[in-house]
Amino acid sequence: MYSRTFFALMLSNASLRVATMMLVALVPLYAFDLGLSPAEVGLTSTLYFATAALSRPLAGWLVDAKGRWMAMLLGASFFTIGTGLYLLSLPVWLFLALRALQGAGFSLNSTAVGTLATDIIPEKKLAEGLGILSLEQTVVTIFAPGLALTLREVAGYETAFGVALAFCLMNFLLRIPLAKPAKEVERRRRASMSSAANRGFLQLVEKDAWRPATVMLCFMFGTTCVNTFLAAYGQQQGLGNVGLFFVASGVALAISRLLMGWLRRRMSLTAIVCFGVLFSAGSMALIYFSASMAMLIIAGACFGLGAGVVSPAMNSISVLSAKPEARGRASATYFFALDVSTAVGAWVLGLVASAYSLREVFAVSGVLVLGALLLILWLHCTQRLPRKGF
Template structure:
């Protein structure tokens, strides 16, 4: 049987794949509604630029703490229970934001929220890699990533609309409601996970370290975008910055499945390297941004680059490990992902307070170039195919 016939025989769009994709869609809608709005909420509670960065940073720090343990226990005990527990913590934390009387209490709730995120996002990604055929992993992760992409197209603009037209209480109720839909869907998951054969207590999957380091540097730039793009735009008198996230998401929606499928055919290097270059270029354009058209152009390049690099890097993280270690491989990868956002949000908040937002985005090209260098220098070259 030829490679094309083998790919056709391995069905991608199974019931399990569709269900976990929709779980991720509703979870990410609840998550993305808060990304551009919580910094505004923190500002209203009296937070400085540095404090606003902490709102994003504390969330990702707690997710980073819990992820390695999540990966270990996912491989030992299964996916469904951890996914369900994470979603419950996630929804409850969102509702708790409405009762935060101070920035400190908000940060406490944000820390707990990050624990829920670390549990449910690691579990859902592991389920996805379980049910996607290995020979179609790049393509499958590209399509799976469309769930988060669609949420990016809708949720940030929706969140900004809600706080401008209603209030934060309505925002938190709707965000938690989206996660409640994901919880309902999680109850229907019923597939046989790979048998656990690992011994010992491992918190890091060494085979996943190369893509983990690369995605760490890439998501440092993402921390600059999600924490400060709305404040930067407001500085230029731009009020409809929600369109940035919509255009960013549309570029992601095109690049993720196309580049994932190409990676399976032509090799990972030819997708990841151009993607990183586009990310760096987008940060450079934000340095010059003075009108909405500059933000839109940066959104196109950033979406195309991030959408090319991130899912293929994740596929690279899990392709070289046996099925029973996918939980730890995913946890290792997303630890780097979250560390980048968290470190970037905190660092860029401190940088912006000294240099201003425009110079901050110029400096954000540095981690993008570090991602390119680390991909080129660390380890062996990526596999040129994912054939079994």
């Protein structure tokens, strides 16, 4: 599993992820400094995530029809072009259009990378491999935003965007070793395809992956409250700075990803998902009843452990539910569920907070997370998952 191709994929994706997280921190501040209104600043995020979500089905089709390598390069190109143009003085409409372009690039790249990973990782170790591959996301999330803000303070926006652009260009260099293995995978995949396998452009969503993707939709719909409302809730409850929650969560997330191989050898994927969902629901309960920072730190550890195993396990189930020639669409269906849950979940839970209180948001979120548990158990017990052994 730990081949040269695997590590090249991990490093190349990490370099683009650094640029992505730097821009997450920089773009809203840059937009305010350009004189954009709060509504226009909000549009920078809305357009990015909305375009990413809407382009997922097309990205899945493109990955299957044109190949992983082509889709990766196209997505990275979109993102790099957008990053480079931030160095210029732009009108508001073009600034917003660049965020939409980068959203499409992010969608193409992440779908292609996720699909290629499922091609090169043995099926029996898929959950473990996807967990290790996503470790870079945890590490990058810790330092990239801080790097961006430090560069902005010390050297200004031009330098900060320049460094982000350098990481984008580094991504292209690190993708070069992936060309040969990606094309070899594509050759084998096409040789094994049946004549009816190419179902055309209109088959954008993989029918065998939508059930497990729905489980992830329900799970992420509930857990999106943490990033959106926890900081405000901590202040409201007099708990102070909730940064230690995210530190505990990040450490636990990394540990859980490293433990995926050990868990997979002892448990089915469904059992791993149930294990993770229970930890996540427990985290929501601990947040709801938190009266001290110590309890909040324990909640963070539970949250990280839960999310760390649920994501790679459900990703594996979604992809392995589909035929090999449809893995691009299966990956896109899975990521589309994540995009929709993140975009819609925060808004719906915000309505709950407005109608009741921030505290009640975490109670509702806990119920939604448990809904994912009931759904995966129902799919498993009624044998509605396409493959046995899950």
